[in-house]
Amino acid sequence: MASVDVPVALLGYGTVGAAVNRLLVEGADEIERATGHKLRVTRALVRDTGKERDYPVADGVLTTDFRSVLEDDSIALVAEVMGGVEPTGGYVLDLLRSGKPVVSANKQLLARRSADLFEAASEGGVQLRFEASVCAAIPVIKVLRESLVVTNVHRVLGIVNGTTNFILTRMEEGADYEEALAEAQRLGYAEADPTDDVSGADAAAKMAVLATVAFGSRVELADVAYEGIEGIKPHHVAAARELETVVRLVGSATLVDGAVDVRVGPAFVDGHHPLAAVVGAFNAVMLQGDAIREITLEGPGAGGIETASAVVADMVSVLGTTGTGFLQNDACWRSLSKLPPGDLPGAFYVHLEVADRPGVLAHVADCFAEQDVSIAQLAQHLVNGTAALDLVTHEAPGGRVEAALSSAAALAEVRSRPEALRMITERGF
Amino acid sequence: MASVDVPVALLGYGTVGAAVNRLLVEGADEIERATGHKLRVTRALVRDTGKERDYPVADGVLTTDFRSVLEDDSIALVAEVMGGVEPTGGYVLDLLRSGKPVVSANKQLLARRSADLFEAASEGGVQLRFEASVCAAIPVIKVLRESLVVTNVHRVLGIVNGTTNFILTRMEEGADYEEALAEAQRLGYAEADPTDDVSGADAAAKMAVLATVAFGSRVELADVAYEGIEGIKPHHVAAARELETVVRLVGSATLVDGAVDVRVGPAFVDGHHPLAAVVGAFNAVMLQGDAIREITLEGPGAGGIETASAVVADMVSVLGTTGTGFLQNDACWRSLSKLPPGDLPGAFYVHLEVADRPGVLAHVADCFAEQDVSIAQLAQHLVNGTAALDLVTHEAPGGRVEAALSSAAALAEVRSRPEALRMITERGF
Numbered sequence: 001m002a003s004v005d006v007p008v009a010l011l012g013y014g015t016v017g018a019a020v021n022r023l024l025v026e027g028a029d030e031i032e033r034a035t036g037h038k039l040r041v042t043r044a045l046v047r048d049t050g051k052e053r054d055y056p057v058a059d060g061v062l063t064t065d066f067r068s069v070l071e072d073d074s075i076a077l078v079a080e081v082m083g084g085v086e087p088t089g090g091y092v093l094d095l096l097r098s099g100k101p102v103v104s105a106n107k108q109l110l111a112r113r114s115a116d117l118f119e120a121a122s123e124g125g126v127q128l129r130f131e132a133s134v135c136a137a138i139p140v141i142k143v144l145r146e147s148l149v150v151t152n153v154h155r156v157l158g159i160v161n162g163t164t165n166f167i168l169t170r171m172e173e174g175a176d177y178e179e180a181l182a183e184a185q186r187l188g189y190a191e192a193d194p195t196d197d198v199s200g201a202d203a204a205a206k207m208a209v210l211a212t213v214a215f216g217s218r219v220e221l222a223d224v225a226y227e228g229i230e231g232i233k234p235h236h237v238a239a240a241r242e243l244e245t246v247v248r249l250v251g252s253a254t255l256v257d258g259a260v261d262v263r264v265g266p267a268f269v270d271g272h273h274p275l276a277a278v279v280g281a282f283n284a285v286m287l288q289g290d291a292i293r294e295i296t297l298e299g300p301g302a303g304g305i306e307t308a309s310a311v312v313a314d315m316v317s318v319l320g321t322t323g324t325g326f327l328q329n330d331a332c333w334r335s336l337s338k339l340p341p342g343d344l345p346g347a348f349y350v351h352l353e354v355a356d357r358p359g360v361l362a363h364v365a366d367c368f369a370e371q372d373v374s375i376a377q378l379a380q381h382l383v384n385g386t387a388a389l390d391l392v393t394h395e396a397p398g399g400r401v402e403a404a405l406s407s408a409a410a411l412a413e414v415r416s417r418p419e420a421l422r423m424i425t426e427r428g429f
Numbered sequence: 430m431a432s433v434d435v436p437v438a439l440l441g442y443g444t445v446g447a448a449v450n451r452l453l454v455e456g457a458d459e460i461e462r463a464t465g466h467k468l469r470v471t472r473a474l475v476r477d478t479g480k481e482r483d484y485p486v487a488d489g490v491l492t493t494d495f496r497s498v499l500e501d502d503s504i505a506l507v508a509e510v511m512g513g514v515e516p517t518g519g520y521v522l523d524l525l526r527s528g529k530p531v532v533s534a535n536k537q538l539l540a541r542r543s544a545d546l547f548e549a550a551s552e553g554g555v556q557l558r559f560e561a562s563v564c565a566a567i568p569v570i571k572v573l574r575e576s577l578v579v580t581n582v583h584r585v586l587g588i589v590n591g592t593t594n595f596i597l598t599r600m601e602e603g604a605d606y607e608e609a610l611a612e613a614q615r616l617g618y619a620e621a622d623p624t625d626d627v628s629g630a631d632a633a634a635k636m637a638v639l640a641t642v643a644f645g646s647r648v649e650l651a652d653v654a655y656e657g658i659e660g661i662k663p664h665h666v667a668a669a670r671e672l673e674t675v676v677r678l679v680g681s682a683t684l685v686d687g688a689v690d691v692r693v694g695p696a697f698v699d700g701h702h703p704l705a706a707v708v709g710a711f712n713a714v715m716l717q718g719d720a721i722r723e724i725t726l727e728g729p730g731a732g733g734i735e736t737a738s739a740v741v742a743d744m745v746s747v748l749g750t751t752g753t754g755f756l757q758n759d760a761c762w763r764s765l766s767k768l769p770p771g772d773l774p775g776a777f778y779v780h781l782e783v784a785d786r787p788g789v790l791a792h793v794a795d796c797f798a799e800q801d802v803s804i805a806q807l808a809q810h811l812v813n814g815t816a817a818l819d820l821v822t823h824e825a826p827g828g829r830v831e832a833a834l835s836s837a838a839a840l841a842e843v844r845s846r847p848e849a850l851r852m853i854t855e856r857g858f
Contacts, residue, residue, distance in 0.1 A: 004754075023720065027579030033762060034578050036754030131576075137721040139576040146749070147560075147568040147742040149463050150456030274727055277706030291452065291738035292566040292728065298703055299724035300858070309720035313576040319753065320575070325433075325465030326749030333462060429729070 003032050006319065009043040009069045011091060012082025013062065016105060016132075017044060018054040019308030020079060027312065035319045043069050045082070045091075070094055077318055079311050080104040081132075089113050096120040096128060101322065103314040105132035105307055108221075111205035115218040115332045122330040127318050129327075132310035134206045135160055135283045135301040139310070142317065143297065144213050144287065145327060151289035153214045156253040157424065160206040162281035162301045163190045163197035164229050164249040168266075169279045171237050172246060177230070189281050200226035200264040203251045210285065211253035211262045217336040219253070219262050225341055226264035236266075236421070239351065239390055243377075243423075244271045248278070250424055259339040267422040268349050274298075275424065286428070294428025342399020347376065347423040349392055350401070352408060353416040356387040360413040364389060367407040371400040386415060392423065432461050435748065438472040438498045440520055441511025442491065445534060445561075446473060447484040448737030449508055456741065464748045472498050474511070474520075499523055506747055508740050509533040510561075518542050525549040525557060530751065532743040534561035534736055537650075540634035544647040544761045551759040556747050558756075561739035563635045564589055564712045564730040568739070571746065572726065573642050573716065574756060580718035582643045585682040586853065589635040591710035591730045592619045592626035593658050593678040597695075598708045600666050601675060606659070618710050629655035629693040632680050639714065640682035640691045646765040648682070648691050654770055655693035665695075665850070668780065668819055672806075672852075673700045677707070679853055688768040696851040697778050703727075704853065715857070723857025771828020776805065776852040778821055779830070781837060782845040785816040789842040793818060796836040800829040815844060821852065 008024075010017045021041050024031070032038050042061060049062040066087075069075060078095050082088055085108050092109065095102050097120050104110065110117070110133045121128040131141045135158075144153065159165050166189050170180035181198070184190035196202045204226040211219040229249050240247045245268035253262045269276045274296040278284040283301025288294045300306050321327065354360045361380065368375055377392040393401060405418040437453075439446045450470050453460070461467050471490060478491040498504060499520075507524050511517055514537050521538065524531050526549050533539065539546070539562045550557040560570045564587075573582065588594050595618045599609035610627070613619035625631045633655035640648040658678050669676045674697035682691045698705045703725040707713040712730025717723045729735050750756065783789045790809065797804055797820075806821040822830060834847040 023579045030578050033758045034574070034756060036757070137576075137580075138724060139572050142576055143568050143572070145463070146746055147566075147571055147739070149459050149745050150452045150741050151566075151738055272708060274706060277703060279701060291734045293732075293735065295567060295726065295728035297724065297726055300722045303722075305720045306722065309580055310576070312579050316578050317575055320750050320755030322753060324749050324751060324753065327463060328465070329462045 004037050006037045006039050006076045007042040007074045008039055008077045008079065008315065009045070009075045010041055011045045011069070011078060011080040011088070013044040013046045013053060013057070014081070015054065015304040016081040016307050016311065019304050020081060020311050021057065022055045023308055023312045031316055035316055037319045039315060043072060043075060045069055066091055070098060075100065077315060078102050079315060080106055081311060085109050085112055092117060093120045096124045096126060099124045099126055101126040101318045102128050103311055103318060104128065104130045105311050107133040107205050107209065111208040111221040114209065114212050114220070118331040122328065125328060127321065127327055129314035129318055130209070131314045132307045134209050135285060136303055136306040137309045138283060138285065138297050138299040138301060139313065140210065140285045140297050141213055143295070148287065148289055148292065151291040153287050153289040154255040155288040155426070155428070156210050156214050156285060157275060158207065158210065158251045158283070158285040159248055159275055159278045160251050160283050160285065160301060161197055161203040161249055162283055163194065164203070165278060166281040168229060168232065168247050168249065171232065171234065176234055177232060198230055199228035200249060203249060203264040207251035207253055207262050207264055211260060212332060214253060214287070215255060215260055215336060216331065216333045217260060218332045219260060223338060224262045224264060227266065229266050232266055239349065240268045243268060243349065243392065245269055245423065246271060246276045248275060250275065254344060256339050256344065259337045261339040261344045265422065267424045270423070270425040273424060273427070288428030292428070342402065343397050345395050345397050347393055347395050347425065348401045348420045349390070349423055350405065350418060350420045352389045352414055352418045354387050354389055355413040355415060356382060356385060357413055360387070361389065363411050363413060364408050367411070368393065368404045370407065371404040372396070373400050373404050433466045435466045435468050435505045436471040436503045437468055437506045437508065437744065438474070438504045439470055440474045440498070440507060440509040440517070442473040442475045442482060442486070443510070444483065444733040445510040445736050445740065447482060448733050449510060449740050450486065451484045452737050452741045460745055464745055466748045468744060472501060472504060474498055495520055499527060504529065506744060507531050508744060509535055510740060514538050514541055521546060522549045525553045525555060528553045528555055530555040530747045531557050532740055532747060533557065533559045534740050536562040536634050536638065540637040540650040543638065543641050543649070547760040551757065554757060556750065556756055558743035558747055559638070560743045561736045563638050564714060565732055565735040566738045567712060567714065567726050567728040567730060568742065569639065569714045569726050570642055572724070577716065577718055577721065580720040582716050582718040583684040584717040584855070584857070585639050585643050585714060586704060587636065587639065587680045587712070587714040588677055588704055588707045589680050589712050589714065589730060590626055590632040590678055591712055592623065593632070594707060595710040596627070597658060597661065597676050597678065600661065600663065605663055606661060627659055628657035629678060632678060632693045636680035636682055636691050636693055640689060641761060643682060643716070644684060644689055644765060645760065645762045646689060647761045648689060652767060653691045653693060656695065658695050661695055668778065669697045672697060672778065672821065674698055674852065675700060675705045677704060679704065683773060685768050685773065688766045690768040690773045694851065696853045699852070699854040702853060702856070717857030721857070771831065772826050774824050774826050776822055776824050776854065777830050777849045778819070778852055779834065779847060779849045781818045781843055781847045783816050783818055784842040784844060785811060785814060786842055789816070790818065792840050792842065793837050796840070797822065797833045799836065800833040801825070802829050802833050
């Protein structure tokens with residue numbers, strides 16, 4: 001088959017855009033070999049054409065006019081690497097509706113407007129691919145959409161934020177939260193304002209995208225309950241170790257009787273669980289489904305060249321499937337209800353500080369029994385006249401554990417707000 | 430796009446074949462949604478049409494005549510799930526040459542005849558996909574061929590045999606080799622004759638396929654040097670633990686200055702390495718490349734339904750790319766030379782039993798110094814008048830370490846054949 005020349009455009013030409021162009025140029029032979037197509041960037045939308053660029057393009061390629069991309073019929077494919085929700089979202093919708101396939105690296109856009117985007121792609125009869133929007137080069141979207149078509153994925157568990165994973169693994173090695181955060185900032189893993197990462201918001205956006213793809217039902221950022229790692233103290237890390245677990249910021253997307261639960265929060269992950277082995281700034285996503293038991297994908301979840309590599313892979317995949325009808329359905333093809341937040345079952349680690357008096361343990365245990373939450377393990381520690389109770393529940397709906405904690409908090413002998421963290425032990429078999 | 434009816438054939442209708450048919454029937458809606466195509470098994474080649482089947486097919490589907498598959502123009506796609514090298518290889522070649530795309534789950538066939546098969550596919554202008562031939566449902570072939578097109582993968586490290594991984598992790602928990610093997614047989618992880626697994630031969634076949642795909646150059650089973658786990662004793666497991674490593678049967682495929690090395694053998698894997706976290710009968714493959722640092726895929730590497738799921742994913746992918754020119758190049762597009770076996774560098778763990786006499790250590794150290802192999806760590810243990818030396822080398826070509834061991838073996842004070850195992854510490858960054 002003779003090679004076909006394929007003019008493509010980029011929206012944005014910053015670090016990722018320049019890296020995409022470089023990979024397209026340096027990888028041209030490989031791409032031609034795999035696809036029978038030669039990809040060539042003929043237009044790149046930027047705000048300022050005069051700015052100096054990392055990997056400069058030929059004269060006439062840079063433009064500040066979106067219409068010169070939209071209305072150029074020669075452009076077969078557009079990669080959106082400019083970021084932001086507006087005006088980016090409008091651009092992408094226009095492109096899809098006009099019949100141009102789009103590859104996007106934009107987590108925030110996908111997490112906020114995926115349903116509109118999928119609908120536009122379906123209307124335009126073209127593909128929208130977005131591997132780079134979640135976990136950079138880890139090919140989790142492709143695997144979900146193409147390899148696991150018939151496996152009914154019912155659970156996605158992920159460590160999808162490298163900054164927090166770096167901080168938590170440094171805390172395991174003895175640092176406190178502030179030291180670990182400062183180190184992450186020094187190494188460039190955390191921003192000067194780390195809120196988006198440490199609050200769990202970044203992970204929540206990624207879990208919204210993953211849940212949408214895994215379940216085929218619209219999940220947006222606003223649907224994801226999230227909690228960050230700002231409250232994690234050395235005593236949590238120590239308690240986790242005693243239980244042969246590690247503290248991780250875990251995103252989970254779960255189908256329970258046809259209803260969807262998506263959340264992000266710190267959790268105690270069993271030491272033998274594949275997610276417990278993810279250290280430093282790495283990411284990993286575990287997919288659990290009927291025919292596969294579980295598949296875990298691990299790798300660097302960020303980085304300019306890693307992200308660019310995923311963008312190029314998507315461009316190659318668009319070329320490789322165009323005209324076949326593949327992945328041109330609306331990816332949000334069903335509308336599943338949301339699970340009430342208290343209904344998601346799980347085992348919990350619970351920590352309470354109590355007066356060292358006979359009967360306390362019985363009173364606390366009563367609070368759990370009243371909520372029908374059974375206790376799997378319990379240990380009492382004495383520190384300076386205050387006793388601390390560490391307990392692990394059997395699996396129970398989170399709402400009932402919360403209710404038990406509220407009653408326990410009201411006991412005269414309980415001296416601090418009880419804390420609970422989910423335990424992640426579930427495997428796909 | 431209106432759905433297209435796609436008649437397909439199976440070669441073989443045993444456990445995997447029946448599971449493929451079941452997944453095609455039960456997943457018909459998902460497949461139609463993703464691809465716009467309805468897949469339907471219209472022919473299945475078997476040896477005995479009268480035999481009772483797990484998931485029976487309609488009358489007239491079973492056939493003993495290969496020509497009724499080959500010559501039926503309505504059949505758009507064939508999945509080979511019959512196993513064996515002959516007559517299977519001839520069937521697959523005939524199908525590809527006649528322009529029928531083939532999906533194969535056949536590790537032995539791919540490991541022995543991949544170059545001929547790829548050539549036939551290229552001639553016939555059709556795809557050959559073979560995800561299920563390596564590590565069942567773990568989508569490593571798809572990721573290598575489609576996601577990592579521009580990343581110059583230069584190293585593949587894998588735990589690709591579940592039986593041996595189960596045995597080694599049971600030995601870590603205190604079992605000896607015979608106990609662990611017997612348990613693996615009881616649980617159905619190992620055959621009554623476990624040779625193919627424990628000798629490393631099964632892993633070698635998988636590494637041949639992975640190396641071929643990763644490097645685009647023909648690597649056949651005969652090119653893979655392999656060693657099994659039959660010689661692993663509790664003292665190796667203990668020595669590994671002391672070095673904060675674990676014993677694993679590791680397959681590696683490495684590009685060194687444009688030459689290929691593929692091998693399988695027991696190794697000490699650093700405790701922080703993602704492959705060290707792979708326990709029980711699971712498999713994992715780490716891919717290292719320029720733009721991605723490293724990506725690790727982990728999951729069940731065997732099982733009928735897992736294998737069938739990978740076959741169906743390949744069928745879906747063939748439909749999704751037909752007519753686009755995608756992956757229709759010869760997958761063995763270059764011919765790389767083989768690295769001389771002694772040239773592959775690495776760090777090694779070495780164990781020697783020696784007489785407890787002054788000067789022994791110096792004599793042993795001399796043997797290594799003469800080969801320009803530097804020693805990173807050394808520990809001497811005394812057991813019943815015999816001293817054991819455990820040492821770890823810095824990185825050096827394996828051939829020079831072998832030569833050092835030969836000289837050491839010839840020393841009067843050395844009382845046993847020196848043993849060496851590779852250390853796996855390399856990460857993709």
